[in-house]
Amino acid sequence: MYPESMQESIRRLEATREERIKQGKIPLLDAEAKKALLKSFHPDYIETSMRALAVGPNKGERTPHEIADCLEAWPIVDPKRFDPDNPKFTVDVLVIGGGGAGVAAALMAQEHGASVILTTKLRLGDANTMMAQGGIQAADKENDSPERHYLDVLGGGHFKNIPELARALVTDAPGVIAWLEELGVMFDKTQDGTMITIHGGGTSRKRMHACRDYTGAEIMRTLRDEFKSRGIPALEFCAAVELLTDDEGACAGAAFVNLDTNELFTIRAKTTILATGGCGRLHIQGFPCTNHYGATADGLVLAYRAGAKLIFMDTIQYHPTGVAYPEQIVGQLITEKVRGLGAHLVNAFGNRFIYELESRDITASAIIRECTERKNGVVTPTGRVGVWLDTPLIELLKGEGAVKKNLPAMYHQFARFGIYMDKEPILTYPTQHYQNGGILINEVGETGVKNLYAAGEVAGGIHGRNRLMGNSLLDILVFGRRAGRSAAEKAQMLSVDKGAGFKHLIKFQAELRAAKVPKERRSPILLPEYRRPELQTPFAFVNR
Amino acid sequence: MARKKRKSEELSPSGNNFVTIYVMGEAYRVPKDLTIMKAMEYAGYRFIRGCGCRGGFCGACGTVYRTRDSYKLKVGLACQTVVEDGMYLTQIPFYPANKKDYDIKELQADTQVLVKLYPELMRCIACNSCTKICPQDIDVMGYIQAAIRGDIAKVADMSFDCIMCGLCASRCPAEIVHYNVGLLARRLYGAKIAPRAQHLAQRLEEIKAGRFEPGLDRLTKMSEAELSRLYYEERDIEPE
Ligand SMILES: Cc1cc2nc3c(=O)[nH]c(=O)nc-3n(C[C@H](O)[C@H](O)[C@H](O)COP(=O)(O)OP(=O)(O)OC[C@H]3O[C@@H](n4cnc5c(N)ncnc54)[C@H](O)[C@@H]3O)c2cc1C
Ligand code: SF4
Ligand code: SF4
C-alpha cells in the first residue's frame, strides 16, 4: 500500500498514460548526449569516490575507495597458522566459488579427466547466479549473428572490451544454450521449440533467452543438480582466505577457513579456478545493492596478492532499476525485462525522460539526473527518491494477466508488501549491481599468475567498461567452461611436488608496510557487517 | 551463527516503533517493519547459514515461527517476511533430504520414471501440509499428485517457481522431498519433452563450419573509431 503522498503522483502518472502509449518509442540519445549525461551523473565519474592504488600490480590505477580498502589490506589470518605441507586435500583442479561459473568449471574439468574439488563460502548455489531473472543472450536466431552480438557487446562496453574475450563470448554463446537445453533447462519456447527471445538494453536483435523470470535460478538449480548427481566433492561454508604459491610464484592451491568450525586448512591443487563472483556487498558509495550475501570481492583480493593484474576496476554497474519502495526490499532488482515488456519510466509528474532500453549506465544516469538536478523524483516516507515504472501499462500492451505470467517472481515479491504491480506502478532508483572489471584473463581463463584461472564476475575484460543485460549469465558459462577444460588439461602436465606456501605474501606485506597501510585494515571481507556497531565482533579466526 | 552476548538494554527500546521477537527463546526489542533477517541482525546475529540471496530467490532462509495469539506454526522466508510483535522464531536453514543421482541423458521421460526414482511418492496421504507451508504459494500437493500420475509436463510447470527452501519436506508425513521431484521433472521436461530449438541446431552447424570467422576477424581488428561508426551509424535495431 502506498501512502497518500505517493498516490497523488500515481494519479498524475495514470493521467498521462494514454498519451504516452500514443507517443511510442522516444528517440535514442546520440553519442555526444550520452557522454555528457554520463559525465555529469554517473557515479563512476565522481572524482572523490576513487583513489589510486598504493600497492600491487595495479599500483597507481584508480578504483573506488571500498575496493581499494580491500586490495590495500593485510591478511585476516596469519599465514603461519596454516600448514601447507599437510594439505587437507590434494587434487588436480580446485574450484573456488559455487555459483554458475564455478559449477560449470567443475563439470567441465571433471569431464576432461581431472580430479576436482569445489569449495564455496555459503551453500552451493547461494550466489548471484541464482538471482538473475532477466535472461541470457545468444545469437541463435535467423536474423541475428555472432558478429551483431559482438558489435552490441563492444558498443555497450564503450569499445574498451578485449576483442578476443568478446569474440569468445559471442562465438560460444549458442553452444552454451544448447548445453543447457541438453541438461534440461526449461527455456521459454513456442510449441515448435523456437526460443522466445526479447530485447534487452543495448541489443540490436531480440536475443534474450529466458526461463520465465527465474532464468538464473533455473540455470543454477539445473547445474547444481547435475553437479550433485555426478558426485563431485564440494565443501560448503568454507571460505578461501589466501592462495598458495610455489617457489616460482605459480598458484598451488588455497588456504581456507571453515566458517562453522573455524578450522583452518589448505588444499593443494595443480590448477586453481577462482569463481568467487563480484563485489556488490561492499556497498560502493553507499548504494544499496542487488547482490547475494557473499559478494564481497574476495577473489579479487586473493588474486591481487598473488600478483594478478586487474582491469577496469574503476567502473561499477549501477542497475537503473532497483527497488526504492517499500523500505524492506530497497536495492533489490527490478529486472530489465519489465522495461522490455513495455513499462515506461515516468517521473513524479507523469512524464517520460529517457528511452527505457538505453544501456544501463545511460538509463541509471538519467534517473539520477531526474531525481537530483531536475528534482522530478517521488519522495518516499523514509526520504528516498525514485521514479515510477509504469507496470500496469504492460497489461494494456500485452493483455490482461501479462504481468503475472511474465514476471511471477517480481509480482510475488511486491505482493508480499501489498503492492500489486499489475494495478499500481512501482518505485525505482539505481542500485549497485555488477562489477564490470575484474581479474584480467585470456581466452581460456588464465590470469597473470601461472596455474591460476578466473571465470565469471570475478574476471574482467570481456564487457569492457559496461556490461549489457544477459551477457553475464552467458559469460560465466562460456568462461567457466573454458577455464574448467583448460585447467584440467593443464593439470595433466603438472605435478604437485614443489614447495607451496605464502611467499607472495611476504612481498605484498612489504609493500603494505612501505605504503603505511594501517594494520587494522584486513581482507578478504568474507561477509558484510549488518549488525549494530556496538554488537559487532570480528570472526573468531581473525588475528588481532 | 555467531552471536554476541545480549546486552541488558536490549529490552528497553519502547514505543510504537519497536516489537518484541524471540530468537531461540531469547527476547529482543527490534524496530518494527524490519524483515526477520534484518531484525535478527539488528539483534546482534551474524548469519553464516540461513542467508543467501536476501531477495527471495535462493531458499536459504526458511523460517518457522509462532505468534502469541495462535497455536499455529507459520512459515516464511526470513529475507521477505516482516517481523510481528511476539514472534517466536526458528530458522531451518538446512533440512536433510534425499536426492537421487542420475544421468539425465540416460533417463526415459516415461510416466514411471518419477515414481521409480522416488517411490515414496506413493505414500502421499493428501494432507495438503506441503501446499499450506509453501512460501511461494505453489500447489505442492497438486504437483505431487501429478507426479504420481506420471504427468512430467504438469509437474514441471506447476513446480517452476520452487526455490527449494525445503519447508514442504519438513512437514510431509510421507517424507517426500517434493522439491527434488519437481527438479527432476523439470530437467526431464527441458531435456526430453520440450521440442528442441531448430534454429539453435542450425546456428551451431554454421559456427562449426566457420561461417562467422571472417566477419569476426574483421571486427576484432577494427579501431574504436571504425567500430563506433558501425555501431552508431549502421546498426539497425529489430523493432519491438
Ligand atoms: C539480482 C541479480 C540479477 C541479475 N540478472 C541477470 C540477468 O538477467 N542476466 C545476466 O546475464 N546476468 C544477471 N545478473 C548478473 C549475473 O547473475 C552474475 O554476474 C553472475 O551470475 C555471476 O556468476 P558467478 O558464478 O561469477 O558468481 P556468483 O554466482 O555470485 O557465485 C560466486 C560464488 O563464490 C562464492 N564465494 C565468494 N567468495 C568466496 C570465498 N572467499 N571462498 C569461497 N567461495 C566464495 C560465493 O559464495 C558464490 O557461491 C544478475 C545479478 C543479480 C545480483
Ligand atoms: S515447493 Fe517446497 S521447496 Fe519449493 S518453494 Fe515450496 S515449500 Fe519451498
Ligand atoms: S505433505 Fe506429503 S503427504 Fe501431505 S499432501 Fe504433501 S506430499 Fe502428500
Ligand code: FES
Ligand atoms: S536469503 Fe535467499 S530466499 Fe531468503
